[in-house]
Structure formats: C-alpha cells, structure tokens
Amino acid sequence: MSAQGILMEPTSNSSKSGAAADTGLISVVVPVVERADDLLAVYHAFAKELGARPEDHEFLFVFDGRFTPPPELMALAVENPGIRVLRFARSFGETAALRLGIEKSRGDLVITIPAYFQVQPEGIKLLLDAVSGGADMVVASRSPRLDSWLNRVQSRAFQSIVGGVSEQRFHDMACGVRVMRRSVAEALPLYGDLHRFIPALALREGFRVEEVSIPQHPSDARTRVYRPGIYLRRLLDIATFFFLAKFTEKPLRFFGLVGSLFMGMGAVLSLVLLIQRVEGQGIANRPALLLAVLFMALGVQLVGLGLVGEIIVHLRAPHRRAYRVRERV
Amino acid sequence: MSSALVTAPGSVPTLSVIAPLFNEVQNVRPLVAWILQALEPYAGTFEIILVDDGSRDGTWNEVLAAAADNRVHGLRLGANVGQTAAMMAGFDNARGEVIVSLDGDLQNDPRDIPALVAKLDEGYDLVCGWRQRRQDKLLLRKVPSWLANRLIRRLTGVPIRDNGCSLKAYRRDLLNRISLYAEQHRFIPALSASVGARITEMPVRHHARRFGESKYGISRTLKVLVDLITLKMITTFRSRPLLGFGLAALPPLVVAAIFGALWLFSLTHFGPIKATALVFPGAGLLTLGVAFYLIMLGLVAEVALNSERGDANDIPNAWEVR
Numbered sequence: 001m002s003a004q005g006i007l008m009e010p011t012s013n014s015s016k017s018g019a020a021a022d023t024g025l026i027s028v029v030v031p032v033v034e035r036a037d038d039l040l041a042v043y044h045a046f047a048k049e050l051g052a053r054p055e056d057h058e059f060l061f062v063f064d065g066r067f068t069p070p071p072e073l074m075a076l077a078v079e080n081p082g083i084r085v086l087r088f089a090r091s092f093g094e095t096a097a098l099r100l101g102i103e104k105s106r107g108d109l110v111i112t113i114p115a116y117f118q119v120q121p122e123g124i125k126l127l128l129d130a131v132s133g134g135a136d137m138v139v140a141s142r143s144p145r146l147d148s149w150l151n152r153v154q155s156r157a158f159q160s161i162v163g164g165v166s167e168q169r170f171h172d173m174a175c176g177v178r179v180m181r182r183s184v185a186e187a188l189p190l191y192g193d194l195h196r197f198i199p200a201l202a203l204r205e206g207f208r209v210e211e212v213s214i215p216q217h218p219s220d221a222r223t224r225v226y227r228p229g230i231y232l233r234r235l236l237d238i239a240t241f242f243f244l245a246k247f248t249e250k251p252l253r254f255f256g257l258v259g260s261l262f263m264g265m266g267a268v269l270s271l272v273l274l275i276q277r278v279e280g281q282g283i284a285n286r287p288a289l290l291l292a293v294l295f296m297a298l299g300v301q302l303v304g305l306g307l308v309g310e311i312i313v314h315l316r317a318p319h320r321r322a323y324r325v326r327e328r329v
Numbered sequence: 330m331s332s333a334l335v336t337a338p339g340s341v342p343t344l345s346v347i348a349p350l351f352n353e354v355q356n357v358r359p360l361v362a363w364i365l366q367a368l369e370p371y372a373g374t375f376e377i378i379l380v381d382d383g384s385r386d387g388t389w390n391e392v393l394a395a396a397a398d399n400r401v402h403g404l405r406l407g408a409n410v411g412q413t414a415a416m417m418a419g420f421d422n423a424r425g426e427v428i429v430s431l432d433g434d435l436q437n438d439p440r441d442i443p444a445l446v447a448k449l450d451e452g453y454d455l456v457c458g459w460r461q462r463r464q465d466k467l468l469l470r471k472v473p474s475w476l477a478n479r480l481i482r483r484l485t486g487v488p489i490r491d492n493g494c495s496l497k498a499y500r501r502d503l504l505n506r507i508s509l510y511a512e513q514h515r516f517i518p519a520l521s522a523s524v525g526a527r528i529t530e531m532p533v534r535h536h537a538r539r540f541g542e543s544k545y546g547i548s549r550t551l552k553v554l555v556d557l558i559t560l561k562m563i564t565t566f567r568s569r570p571l572l573g574f575g576l577a578a579l580p581p582l583v584v585a586a587i588f589g590a591l592w593l594f595s596l597t598h599f600g601p602i603k604a605t606a607l608v609f610p611g612a613g614l615l616t617l618g619v620a621f622y623l624i625m626l627g628l629v630a631e632v633a634l635n636s637e638r639g640d641a642n643d644i645p646n647a648w649e650v651r
Contacts (some may be wrong), residue, residue: 124349167408206383249511256555285608293612297619300581304574304626311570311630312560315637317508321415321421327389328407328422329396 010051010315025058026050026128028111030177033064033094033247037116040072042208043083046113053128056090058082059172060105061115062097095195102185106211110185114176116219118142123214127179136184139170139199140177142216148223161238165245166200170211173199177214187324195239204323249322255306263299266292338605340402343373343426344446344634349421350392351382355540357391358380360435364556367439369445377401379433383409394469400416413514420504428499434541436464437496438534442584445498454526454646457489457518458533465537475551477515478555483560485519492518496533506646515553515559523564525645531646550583570634574627581620588613 028046043059046273050057063069065088073248079081086100109131111124119140130138145152155174163169184207186196203209247254248262269292279285346364350357361377368375377391384408392403416430427446430650431437441458448456465471474493481492496632506524513520518528566573592609 015426026614030457038531130422198560204408206410208407250559253552253555256558272373283608285607289608290615294437297581297615300577300619301622304577304623307559307562307574308570308626308630310506311567312558312564312633313510314563314567317635320508320510321417322510323410324407325418325422326407327403327405 011259016177023108024055025107025129026053026055026109027105027107028057028059028113028313029098029099029105030059030062030113030115031064031094032059032067033050033091033097035114035116036291038071039115040076041074041238042113042115043073044097045117046124049121049124055109056082058084058107061085062092062101062102062206063087064092064097068174075164076158085152092129093193094188097192098195099190102188105185108182110182112176112178117263118175119177119214120217120218123212124177126214127177127210130210130212131181134172134208137178137180137199137209139173140175140214141170141172141211142175143171143213145216146218146221147216148221150223151221156225158238162175162197162200162241165205166202168200168209173197175193187288192240194241196234196237196239200241200245206326236238239329251309251313252303252306253291255302255309259299259302259306261299262295262302265296266297266299269295285316340374340541342376342422344368344371344375345419345423346375346377346439347407347423347424347428347430347431348377348382348414348441349380349382349415349430350384350388351385351409351412351415352386352388353433353541354384354386354388354391356433356435357388357395360524360537361395361398363435364439364442365398365400367442368607371394371443372458373398376424378419379403380415381405382411382415383407389554409514413509413512416514417509422595423501424503428501430495430497430499430503432495435539437494438536441496441533442498443468445496445533448529448531449498449500452648453525453529455521455528456498457491457528458464459489459491459530460494460535463535466479475552477550480557481519481560484557485522485564487519487522487528488527489518491530493517494533503646512552512556513560518555519560519564523567525647526574527648568634569627570630571624571627574623574630578620578623578627581623585613585616585620588616618621 010148025117028050030039030042039061047057047059057170059082061069061073063086069085071082074085077085084104086104088096088100099110109128111127119142123140123302127138127140129198155172159169159171159173162173178198180202184202184205187205188201189205190198190201194201198306199209199211243254269288273283273286273289273292283289345369348360348364353360357379361379364377377400379395381389381392388401389405392405395401396403402422404422405416406415407505418428419429427449429445430440430444431442437458445456445458458550463471478490478492482488482490495514497517503521503524503526507517507520509517509520518571521528561575564572589611592613595609
C-alpha cells in the first residue's frame with residue numbers, strides 16, 4: 001500500500017531529445033569508465049550478434065575524462081557511421097556517461113554494455129527477445145558465475161541490502177548489460193551514482209522489468225578488491241537510494257523518527273535529573289544535564305530539517321506526479 | 330500529464346466518477362453496474378474512471394470488460410502507488426466540471442452520488458460523505474478513525490467529522506488548486522479549507538465489505554500523527570515559513586534565558602566553582618543554538634518558497650458574491 005515511486009517530472013515523459021526515435025534502430029551505449037579492455041573486440045562481438053537481426057544498430061562509446069579513445073577505434077568510427085565516440089573533458093562517472101549516451105542515441109531500443117566482456121555476447125539475443133515479449137526493460141543476471149567467492153560475497157551483500165527496498169528482487173543489479181525501451185531510458189531519474197540501481201528505479205517509475213540469466217564471461221571473473229573508500233561510497237549510494245525510495249514524498253517520517261528518538265532520550269534523562277533534583281541532589285554541577293539538553297537540541301534540529309523537507313516537497317507537488325499510466329481504455 | 334482520455338462520441342461529460350482499485354477483482358463488475366444504475370436518473374452526461382493501482386489479481390481484465398460501455402474508462406498504473414496517487418491519476422484525467430470519488434470496494438453506496446452532486450450545486454466546492462452506521466471493525470478501524478478525526482478537527486479547525494470517507498464530490502476548480510501526494514487523501518478537507526474552499530458534509534450510507542480484503546492496518550496510526558504535523562505546517566505556514574520556525578524558536582529561547590538566569594544565580598550565590606561554571610552556561614548556549622538554528626531553517630524554507638513562487642495556484646479560492 002505504501003509503495004511510493006520516486007517522483008517523476010511530467011516533462012520527462014515526452015521525448016525531450018531533439019532526435020526523434022527511430023523504430024528500426026538499436027542504440028548500444030558503452031560507457032568507458034573504470035575499466036576498458038579491448039574495445040574493438042567488444043564492438044565486433046556485439047556488432048556480430050546485432051548484425052544478425054533485422055534492425056539497424058549504432059554504437060555510442062562515451063569516454064570518461066580519464067580514458068582516451070584508442071586510435072583503432074577512431075579509425076573504425078571514421079569509416080563506419082554506425083560508431084559514434086563521445087568524450088567528457090574530465091571524469092564525470094558512469095551515471096553521467098549513461099545519460100549522455102542515452103540522450104545522444106537515436107534508437108527505439110537502448111542497450112547498455114560495459115566496456116569489457118561482462119557476459120557472453122550471444123546472450124544479448126535473450127534480452128532482446130524478452131523486450132519483444134512485452135517487457136519495458138530487461139537486465140542481465142550473470143549466471144552461472146565464474147567469479148571467485150569474494151566477488152560473489154560482495155555482490156550478494158549488495159543485492160540483499162538493496163533487495164530490502166525494492167519491490168521485485170533482482171539477483172544482479174551490478175551487471176551493466178541492460179536493454180530498455182527509449183521511453184524508459186528517458187524517464188529514468190539518473191544522477192549522482194544511481195546507475196547501480198537502474199532496474200529498481202525503472203520498477204519504481206512503473207515499468208515492467210525482467211531479469212534474464214546470461215553466462216558470465218571469463219574476463220569478468222577477476223577478483224575485485226577495492227579501496228575502503230570505494231566501499232564507503234557504495235554504502236552511501238545505498239543510503240541515498242534507500243532514502244529516495246522510502247521518503248522522497250514524506251521526509252518528516254524519517255527525520256521525525258530519528259529526531260523523536262533523540263528527544264525521547266533527552267526527555268528521559270531530564271526526567272531522571274528532575275527527580276534527583278527534587279530529592280535534593282544539585283544539578284548545577286552535573287554534566288548529565290548538558291547531555292540531556294544536547295539530545296533534545298539534536299532532536300529539535302532533526303525535526304526542523306524534516307519540516308523544511310516537507311515544505312520543499314509540498315512546493316514541488318503541483319509539478320509532479322507519483323504515478324505513471326501504463327494503459328488506458 | 331492531464332491529457333484527456335480518448336473522447337467518446339458525444340459531448341464532454343459534466344460529471345466524472347473516480348474509483349481507485351487495488352486488487353478488487355470481484356468488486357469491479359458489481360461496482361460499475363451499481364454506479365450505472367445509481368446514475369440512471371442523473372440529468373447530465375457522466376463518465377466513470379476506474380484506476381487500477383497496479384493490481385496483481387486480474388482487476389485490469391475486469392476493467393477492460395467494463396470499458397465496453399463507452400461511459401466507462403480505465404487507467405492502468407505501472408506500479409502500486411497508493412490511494413492518493415491513484416486518485417490523482419483519476420483527477421488528472423477526469424473531464425467533468427464535477428468530480429466524485431469513491432472506494433472501489435463497494436463500501437460506499439453510489440446511490441448517494443446524486444445527492445452529493447445536488448449539495449455541491451447549492452454553492453460548495455467540496456462535499457464530504459459522512460459514513461453513518463459504519464460497518465467496520467470497532468477496535469482496528471473505528472476507534473483509531475474516531476481519534477484521528479477529532480485530532481484533525483482540533484488541529485485544523487475544519488469541522489468535518491469523517492475525513493476518511495472516500496465518497497466526496499469536488500468542483501474542478503478546487504482540484505486544480507490542491508495537489509495531493511504521499512498519503513494526503515485523508516486531509517483533503519483540511520487542505521481544501523486552506524485554499525479557501527467552501528466545504529460541507531452530508532450523511533452517506535456505508536456497507537460491510539463483501540469481497541476481498543481491507544488494505545489498511547493499525548500500523549498507519551503513527552504515520553498519520555507525523556503527517557498531521559506536516560499538515561499543520563503546510564496549512565498554516567505555507568506562505569510564511571519563517572513565522573512558523575520563529576514561533577518554534579521561542580521555547581528554546583525561553584529555556585536558554587532560564588539557564589542563563591540559573592548561571593547568574595549560582596555565580597552570585599555560590600561563587601565561581603569550576604564544575605558549576607560549565608554546566609549552566611553550556612546548556613544555555615546549546616538551547617540558544619537551537620533557537621538560532623530554527624530561525625536559519627525558516628530562512629532556508631523562505632528561499633525554497635521564493636524559488637517556487639509564481640504559481641496561479643497560490644491565490645486562494647474565491648467566488649463572485651454578486
């Protein structure tokens with residue numbers, strides 16, 4: 001009953017990109033961030049799969065600032081208009097790269113793949129079939145996995161935390177291989193580092209999301225251990241997503257809860273002090289009084305923040321709808 | 330978003346009846362039949378908008394079947410977004426000058442609709458149904474509801490006795506002025522009053538649930554309490570948040586003054602003792618900090634308000650007296 005969507009701006013509903021969607025075209029967006037293997041090999045493998053289909057295809061490589069397009073790719077792009085190469089002047093991350101790719105793409109269907117082999121390219125067929133079957137977005141789930149147990153534990157931990165918020169359980173949200181309709185791609189509220197939650201975001205926007213198992217590619221199976229800072233960022237990402245999913249429409253429910261917890265602690269402590277004072281023990285020299293006041297001050301501040309949040313939500317309400325109409329008769 | 334539905338042959342209807350449905354597969358058919366029958370004597374043209382709020386039990390198929398009648402329209406939402414958003418979907422797509430909402434579970438009686446509409450025409454913007462002889466569980470539904478209604482009445486000063494009844498009639502103008510979100514459908518009367526609507530209530534019939542299950546539980550009581558704080562804030566201080574936060578800053582200021590006085594008192598009476606010299610001024614400064622913080626928050630709210638201003642919706646509702 002309380003599944004509230006992440007709010008969508010009504011304007012994002014209409015196709016805002018200048019280029020009209022081409023119904024016979026599949027756009028493949030390849031964000032080149034973090035890791036780039038042999039891009040030409042990735043291109044050829046997926047182009048071969050898509051070449052077997054009746055639709056045309058285009059590839060958009062979006063290079064984050066840290067990466068330079070390899071000359072072989074540029075040479076190929078010069079002779080093949082179906083390859084487009086975009087580049088950020090500095091590093092903006094995967095979410096920004098995906099957004100840029102989606103905006104510049106022209107196809108009716110948008111495929112995202114990472115800049116290395118994450119799944120066996122043959123599997124892309126299965127995703128496209130599922131979209132033809134009526135799904136709005138189909139995400140790949142790497143299965144069977146060839147990873148080391150460490151990767152799997154990390155991945156499992158991430159999925160289980162996120163799974164608690166999302167209505168539908170996804171087994172592999174970190175997988176970057178997805179197929180979506182243009183309308184979905186344009187409606188996704190993508191910013192910050194939210195690309196990790198794309199299936200859950202689409203679901204909250206009211207789209208039909210399906211998951212298809214594709215065998216993992218051996219080159220994806222290296223053990224990944226990140227710096228502690230990366231794990232901290234992931235946790236913050238999850239916290240952001242959790243907050244957005246649960247409380248965008250009612251911030252006071254969150255801040256009010258935490259705030260009243262603090263106020264409660266402060267009140268109990270003050271009550272104890274008051275009783276002791278009445279019994280004759282002085283309070284002027286007791287730091288416990290400071291603690292009680294501090295707790296209550298914190299509580300009031302949190303509730304105040306929640307109220308400001310509510311005012312902002314209220315002011316935005318006329319421009320926003322929490323629902324998406326899927327069908328009408 | 331408010332593009333009209335595909336126009337059925339004939340003119341634009343004057344009355345739109347909206348029913349949000351969530352997993353009500355058995356109720357759709359009788360509901361539509363009942364509404365059609367109840368509106369038989371209605372003089373104008375009408376439409377029924379069934380909003381399927383992401384049901385998982387085949388409700389949509391029933392809606393499709395019902396839509397064979399060209400006065401019946403269906404909207405299928407992509408996900409289950411809750412009653413408020415589902416009602417908004419209906420409101421946004423309704424074409425009538427008068428709009429009536431009712432529950433999709435047959436607990437409201439469509440035979441009350443003509444009376445509600447007639448009442449609206451006496452010069453009201455909102456007519457709320459007031460359920461007589463409510464057919465719900467006493468402890469789980471009626472007692473919390475009674476308490477909530479009293480609280481809302483006290484807090485907002487809007488004398489409506491049954492805020493939770495879905496059977497209501499609205500004038501289109503009013504709905505253009507209020508935007509509902511989260512779970513605000515309970516607060517429609519209070520929100521309407523805050524934009525200057527003329528509101529009344531009238532007794533309506535209420536029936537026990539025949540099919541399906543109730544989608545409410547007692548867990549919402551706490552949520553309603555928190556939402557009430559928001560409601561008070563929004564209805565009273567919407568256009569002057571700094572005043573609200575300034576008022577909230579007064580108690581901390583008073584407390585800070587008390588701590589200050591205690592500090593002076595202990596200084597003059599007991600002399601400067603080390604521990605004493607810290608606790609009272611410390612507590613005083615903390616509370617003073619809270620007061621300042623609240624005022625600053627009020628300023629932030631003013632900034633937010635200022636950047637969103639300029640909607641025609643800001644002008645309160647008014648009508649020409651003569």
